[in-house]
Amino acid sequence: MINKNQRFIIKTVFSSLIRRRSRILIALLGVAIGATVLLGMITLCYDIPRQMGKEFRSYGANMLFLPTDNQSMMTMADVSQAVSLLPKEKLLGVTPFRYESIRSNQQPYIMVGTDFEQVIKTSPYWKIEGELPKHSHEVLIGTDIANFTKLTIGSTMPVLGKTKQDSRYNEELTITGIVKTGRTEDGYIFISLHDLDEFLKDSDKAEVVEVSITATQDELKHYIDKIKANSLTVDPHLIKWVTQSESSVLGKLSSLLYLVTLVVLILTMICVATTMMTVVMERRKEIGLKKAIGANNKSIAKEFLAEGLILGIIGGMIGVVCGLIFAQVISTNVFGRSIVIEFYLIPTTIVISAMVTVIACLIPVKRALEVEPALVLRGE
Template sequence: MKRQTMYFRMITSSLIRRHSRMLVALLAVAIGATILSGLVTIYYDVPRQMGQEFRSYGANLILVPSGDKAAFRLEAVERAADFIPPGDIVGIAPYRYETLKINEQPFMAAGTDLDEVKKTSPYWFVSGEWPVNDGAVLIGQEVAGLIRLSPGDTITATGTSADGGSFSHDFTVSGIVQTGGTEEDFIFMSLLDLESLMGNDGELDVVECSISASQTALEDIVGQISENVEEVTPRLVKRVTQSEGTVLTKLQALVYLVTVVVLILTMVCVATTMMAVVAERRKEIGLKKALGAANKSIVMEFLGEGLFLGGLGGLLGVVLGFVFAQTVSMNVFGRSISFQPLLIPVTMVVSIVVTGLACLIPVRSATDVDPAVVLRGE
């Protein structure tokens, strides 16, 4: 029989004979590994989940005309968008504002891409339907209340175009916008509809961008756009980006704290269990020493038992940790998470190291056993 095979059989036999105590140690390691694996999975997935949640609060980056310019062209927006990773773009909604008259009363009209607005401003509540055809508009609740409009009504917009000519055009009210903010004072229509009335095609006043990225990444994007696109000035919406960064920092700090506390408790539990095992096996250790066993072989045997428990507990923790993280994510964010294969070796290595450190004191006490004293029954 090979030496390694014999060593493995000694370890497994010892664990089986003392299965009740070893089960407690294995359970402690598995719980610690579960918390470690689960929290690390959540740690890496929380920025993505939180980023998606914060996107429901509106845009986190806006583009405005640079310098003294009153507007900028759509081509400048396209160049600026090249500096945003395509996978991070949630939505980019351009806006152009003009004054129109309805029933001889002036109102501010906003021409935009309404499909993109759904992405950048998902918090809008629309009574009725979003416009799907040309000639349909969304009316802010304040405007609708002022001139008593309901979904399905027809309005006539009049005004003066950029070339000095007058216009009159009928629109159908598709829905009423409720946000609790300034949007309720506007009339929203497609950018093409507004351009057909006012002229000056391609001119924009502001662009709202919703980007799924960290504050650091957003600051890098702002810097690149500022350096390379002269026509626009990028600005971060600080009330969104700073809140997101603050929440993420606190959540990640909590993950660190809980993980450290759980690993310390795991070490204490494993060390206590191994101390009890050493106390039970004092006569066995004394007999081995009396027969010529070196301290090194005693140390290797106990460390082998501890490391075996650490590896097995770590493997269980990987599986249970993913289940734990998935449950937390579904209940908190309502979204599933992806499994990180790198967690398998990381969790097992950490579990083995923690178990090995926990076994140091019990192993030290095992080497201090005096065969003469133990075999006399003292």
């Protein structure tokens, strides 16, 4: 229960805030802006790895599955077992690749069997003229091959190769699209992995599997260790240029956001300290009178710190609402996605706002405690 003395202090504090509401509103606005930026920026810092992770996936996969040293191929069953160790909610795509040497019109080429439904998930940077193969005996050719052979969409190309039993196959394939990446893919012929398996009479195997997963570099290393501990045939690796670039960008961006937040909090402290200093100067006679009738420094300090605490809590609550809107607007406009709110940041923001405001009040409180009753009451 609140005793009479505590009720009197609370009433005095609120009365003081209301009487000087024009000045207090300025300080309250400063605290609210600080809390808005604090919650908005911290929320973005927590959510940016998720948002940026999805953006970085447009540059390709970030993990590779390769056969272990004593094998040239992985079975798709082993790949599926390794993939099952990854979190499904973060997994974007898993694309197998199998490479075979073939000849077409006496020219040697590399034909790559893959899963076209998955390749557009792990390699969204592919620029495809035409469309992906949807039926048997349809292929996608690289732009270098198209330029060399003068083949176009709808053309057919003969393919000659050997099965795993050393018998020959000779097939007519229809070109449905031309792919351009600016990388080695421009010199390959892409076909459904199922079709290639039928040609080779050797099914459900892959040489390389690209995995695209939304995760930080540390999380990826954890997943790799987990797969290595549970699989003897699949050797997982990071695609370092992707993961290192991602970590570097995220680190610099997070540092920038934290720096901006720190600067705003310092400006908030200056705003509150300046306002409270003005309030102390206006209340010098009141402080002197209280000291003259027996009020001690502790009770005066408590009153001012209580005003600062209330100011911080109210400003923090206003800032929480504005901060959530602020973070949502930035996320929607920059990334085109809604932000994921960490709800524990809400009370944390209010507590930090209150602490910042109380700390900002320390210098004005010190000035208040230095007031000499005799000098003030004489008008000096």
